[in-house]
Amino acid sequence: MSNDRSELLKAYLDLDLSPYHQRTGLSAFACDQLSLSILKKNIDETSDEADARCLELFIEMNNRCRDPLPMLDDVEFECQSHMRLILAKHVHKAWNAQYTFHPSQVAELGDFGPGASRGTRFTHYLDKLCRSRMTATHQGVVNDWYTYCRGSIRFYNNELLRESKFGPPVLVQGSKLSFVPKNTDISRSIATEPSLNMFFQKGLGRCLEISLLKHTGINLEVQQVKARALAKRGSEFGDFATIDLKSASDTISMNLIRKLFPSDFVQLVERYRSPRMETTHAGTIDLEMVSTMGNGFTFPLQTLIFTSVVLAAFKVLHINPIYPRGKRVGNFSVFGDDIIVPTRAYRLVVKLLESCGFIVNEAKSFAEGPFRESCGGDYYLGRHVRGVYNKSLYDPGCVYSTINLLVIWSTRHGVLLDYTIGYLKTLVKRLYIPIEGGSFEGPLSTSAGIFHVTPSGGRDRNGSYRYVLYDIKATKIPVSRYLGCDDAVVSSALKGAIRRGYVSSRDEDSPRALCKAVTPNWGTVSYKTLDIFNLESADAWKCMCHYYWG
Numbered sequence: 001m002s003n004d005r006s007e008l009l010k011a012y013l014d015l016d017l018s019p020y021h022q023r024t025g026l027s028a029f030a031c032d033q034l035s036l037s038i039l040k041k042n043i044d045e046t047s048d049e050a051d052a053r054c055l056e057l058f059i060e061m062n063n064r065c066r067d068p069l070p071m072l073d074d075v076e077f078e079c080q081s082h083m084r085l086i087l088a089k090h091v092h093k094a095w096n097a098q099y100t101f102h103p104s105q106v107a108e109l110g111d112f113g114p115g116a117s118r119g120t121r122f123t124h125y126l127d128k129l130c131r132s133r134m135t136a137t138h139q140g141v142v143n144d145w146y147t148y149c150r151g152s153i154r155f156y157n158n159e160l161l162r163e164s165k166f167g168p169p170v171l172v173q174g175s176k177l178s179f180v181p182k183n184t185d186i187s188r189s190i191a192t193e194p195s196l197n198m199f200f201q202k203g204l205g206r207c208l209e210i211s212l213l214k215h216t217g218i219n220l221e222v223q224q225v226k227a228r229a230l231a232k233r234g235s236e237f238g239d240f241a242t243i244d245l246k247s248a249s250d251t252i253s254m255n256l257i258r259k260l261f262p263s264d265f266v267q268l269v270e271r272y273r274s275p276r277m278e279t280t281h282a283g284t285i286d287l288e289m290v291s292t293m294g295n296g297f298t299f300p301l302q303t304l305i306f307t308s309v310v311l312a313a314f315k316v317l318h319i320n321p322i323y324p325r326g327k328r329v330g331n332f333s334v335f336g337d338d339i340i341v342p343t344r345a346y347r348l349v350v351k352l353l354e355s356c357g358f359i360v361n362e363a364k365s366f367a368e369g370p371f372r373e374s375c376g377g378d379y380y381l382g383r384h385v386r387g388v389y390n391k392s393l394y395d396p397g398c399v400y401s402t403i404n405l406l407v408i409w410s411t412r413h414g415v416l417l418d419y420t421i422g423y424l425k426t427l428v429k430r431l432y433i434p435i436e437g438g439s440f441e442g443p444l445s446t447s448a449g450i451f452h453v454t455p456s457g458g459r460d461r462n463g464s465y466r467y468v469l470y471d472i473k474a475t476k477i478p479v480s481r482y483l484g485c486d487d488a489v490v491s492s493a494l495k496g497a498i499r500r501g502y503v504s505s506r507d508e509d510s511p512r513a514l515c516k517a518v519t520p521n522w523g524t525v526s527y528k529t530l531d532i533f534n535l536e537s538a539d540a541w542k543c544m545c546h547y548y549w550g
Contacts, residue, residue, distance in 0.1 A: 009393060012420045017031045031413075054188065058250065064251060065253035065255070070354070086308040109207060110148070112199050113296060118135045118195060126498070134168075174194075174275055175197075175295075189293070192294060197272055204297045209300045212300065212307065231377050238343060249289075249292055252290045316348065399427050411535060431468050434522045443549065
């Protein structure tokens with residue numbers, strides 16, 4: 001049966017961890033976490049009702065956004081007044097003389113994004129720009145696109161050429177709902193946006209990111225690292241609490257946006273969001289939520305809203321905010337729906353979130369005890385205790401990743417997993433890759449000589465190691481195929497989307513295969529790598545790799 005591998009993996013893991021089940025302390029807690037996590041996100045055998053449950057939840061959250069916001073008490077009213085001032089500052093006080101929240105400036109930061117869009121067959125920037133039928137939800141979005149193109153000779157010429165081949169932009173009702181596996185019981189919903197809406201959504205999202213960085217110091221590219229640092233401290237000293245929300249992106253209602261944000265910003269949101277969602281089994285749904293994941297500004301928008309909640313609570317509680325600028329960690333963190341605040345502010349922040357219509361996930365929010373979790377970091381008394389999540393035992397990439405993470409987990413906690421890793425090794429080909437490789441590409445090894453990689457792969461004339469990895473094989477399309485699209489090619493090259501005369505296309509849904517690669521260095525373990533994997537010693541990792549692979 002299809003779940004035989006899952007049952008065997010669980011049996012072998014229980015066998016490895018059985019000596020620790022009756023113990024107490026850090027190692028026992030970490031073993032419990034690993035036992036609970038290993039198959040939690042496995043999708044080898046998903047329920048036939050997974051998509052239906054996801055659609056039902058989506059409709060439930062959308063209907064919830066239609067309901068009036070809760071009545072406010074005096075403290076909540078004062079906090080929301082502070083939130084409005086904070087949000088108005090982000091929108092109206094431009095971060096420099098050049099950029100403001102205006103359609104023309106939003107377009108300057110626009111992008112089509114790396115994923116699929118309605119009306120496009122391909123996901124590459126160059127294909128979306130010159131080999132697709134543009135789509136939009138209304139003529140105003142199309143007019144904004146034409147205005148932007150007229151301001152750039154490259155985009156103007158390219159748009160004329162594109163329209164001559166594929167026609168003018170097509171108006172659609174909105175985004176299209178699709179599903180991807182999440183776990184065995186329920187799928188995850190994702191929206192495919194019209195291409196021109198996505199272009200301006202990405203621009204608006206980038207505006208929000210720059211404003212967040214300017215006014216609060218939150219840099220979405222590195223904030224996860226700072227969040228994990230605060231979560232670690234909170235688990236050790238109890239001075240910080242972590243908050244998680246249920247369906248956060250699907251519970252940002254238009255009612256809330258109209259209530260908190262200035263009217264000119266609300267008009268921009270309404271202009272570029274998709275007002276409707278097309279589904280396969282429920283027809284077309286009018287969206288009461290602002291947007292869902294797949295929209296280009298959802299993540300920075302929810303980060304900004306939750307940041308305003310935290311800062312408003314600080315104002316009422318007379319807590320001086322320490323912003324996470326530069327290398328400073330600060331005394332709060334917001335990254336999407338991962339929120340960290342001082343423990344004394346926890347109750348008020350939770351109360352404010354609920355007054356805005358959000359649902360606090362109490363099972364994943366922690367203000368007491370020695371455990372905290374945020375942004376992929378699980379900490380118990382200051383030690384990293386996150387388990388390992390296997391997505392599939394039939395996809396070699398997922399098996400390789402599980403092996404790598406289990407070896408790292410074993411190094412971190414000093415618990416040997418002979419039966420578990422031994423079983424996983426029987427499911428995939430025996431190959432090894434250097435530590436700078438991706439965890440899905442093969443077992444990470446810290447020494448080429450120990451694992452006899454050199455005899456099988458050899459070295460090239462530059463002395464670099466040759467090896468084989470398991471990866472998505474990129475499709476390289478020569479630029480010569482885009483004859484006549486010179487302006488689009490120049491725009492793509494300026495974005496770094498063309499290298500050595502080729503457009504490289506990598507579709508994450510494509511099957512992986514064995515590919516050849518080279519690396520100049522094999523065995524060096526940098527401090528950055530140790531920090532990424534939450535390891536204290538490179539020598540300990542090397543010894544554990546030698547133990548499992550030798």
